[in-house]
Amino acid sequence: MRFRLLSSDPKSAMSLEAIRYRRGSLQILNQLLLPQQSLYEEIGNVRQGWEAIRAMKVRGAPAIAIVGCLSLAVELHDKRSAEESVGDLERFVLDSLNYLVSARPTAVNMAQAAQELGCFVQQEAKREGATAKSLCESVINWAEAMLDKDLKDNRNIGDHGAHHLLQQVGQDKVIVLTHCNTGSLATAGYGTALAIFVGADRVVANGDTANKVGTYQLAIAAKHHGIPFYVAAPSTSCDLSLEHGGQIIIEERPSQELTDISGVRVAAPGIGVWNPAFDVTPHNLITGGIVTEVGVFAPSELQAALTRTVSKE
Known part of the structure; x- marks a missing residue:
């Protein structure tokens, strides 16, 4: 099975990937095993995302937030159920975000992402005609956009820093x-x-x-x-x-x-x-x-x- 980052930038493929993602599938590089082993582990739900963050298999404040949100996206990809109500799904997302924040409290990125995504979910749930399926899709798109934005932000930080120095x-x-x-x-x-x-x-x-x-x-x-x-x-x-x-x-x-x-x-x-x-x-x-x-x-x-x-x- 092949994995890719959402960015098509060839530079990103040249560096060691901490995160491999495609819709419905997330893998993280277990940094506890470096440098002896380069082992990617599957993250299939929020609990596994929390455990990987807490155990420091994934590190760095931006990566913590991205893995947390993508673990939720992956679980939601498998959770789409016509029987589930919008309210139940909204509560699941909000509870999952609060749980993920508890994994590493000092790094603020996960807390900020949880706050922003939580507000987004609450707004989407109130939309006329919203369904559990449409809410799942909205959250997954939000998490994927976060991944893409991080790549762009990283390049901008490097450019600004290099030019300044x-x-x-x-x-x-x-x-x-x-x-x-x-x-x-x-x-x-x-x-x-x-x-x-x-x-x-x-x-x-x-x-x-x-x-x-x-x-x-x-x-x-x-x-x-x-x-x-x-x-x-x-x-x-x-x-x-x-x-x-x-x-x-x-x-x-x-x-x-x-x-x-x-x-x-x-x-x-x-x-x-x-x-x-x-x-x-x-x-x-x-x-x-x-x-x-x-x-x-x-x-x-x-x-x-x-x-x-x-x-x-």
Whole structure:
């Protein structure tokens, strides 16, 4: 059986695919097995999508949201029933979205997608002549459009970041350090941080950023040595409802992720573990800027810039 991304861009086929999708079928690359194995696992319903996200088989805030919504689309593809009412299907979709958000609470993309898709579903259910079948079709189309938009956003982020860096240094070559998953494995298949320093799972209104543990230390080191520090994130990772990073809920992972290797304990008995998955980088350490699909902004400019963009849509 062959799978493809919805984008026909030949560049996307050149990178390692985290997600393989066609209508009614979703596969994800199990990133827990890399680099020894490249194994794709079938995701056939919301529960399996939740488990893959929670276990970190799929990673990266954009990819988490896409896999979550596509797992719902795949289940709905098999769920079309003339016997089911519009109201029952609407409740199923809303309950499924709330369930998916609980898998990885720090990454904001899934929560935003759930809110937007939830509102969309409620509106579609009220349409005159709406049926369970038509509602299924609408949700599937919405999820597929999300996948396609992510690919376009990733290319725009890379373009904006690359042009900005080259303009800043005034030369054709730039030495760049990346931290966290900055390429195609964190997204639908292209990558958000080409020629940029770090990714982000949530950026709040003042520009504070939550990302994988170690980002804060890297930002401090960059500031000390006078090296510009950038964050690359799609607007879907920006949560303007939170004023500062202290309000971000930090996900804590199971202790076994630090004490065990392949199911075998390597730490001494009785060792206590605190395993936060993210740290928060204050906006004043993001000295280069925040790169989004709509442009590069200083942390202090981000909220106004994104608000202007939304108002134009």
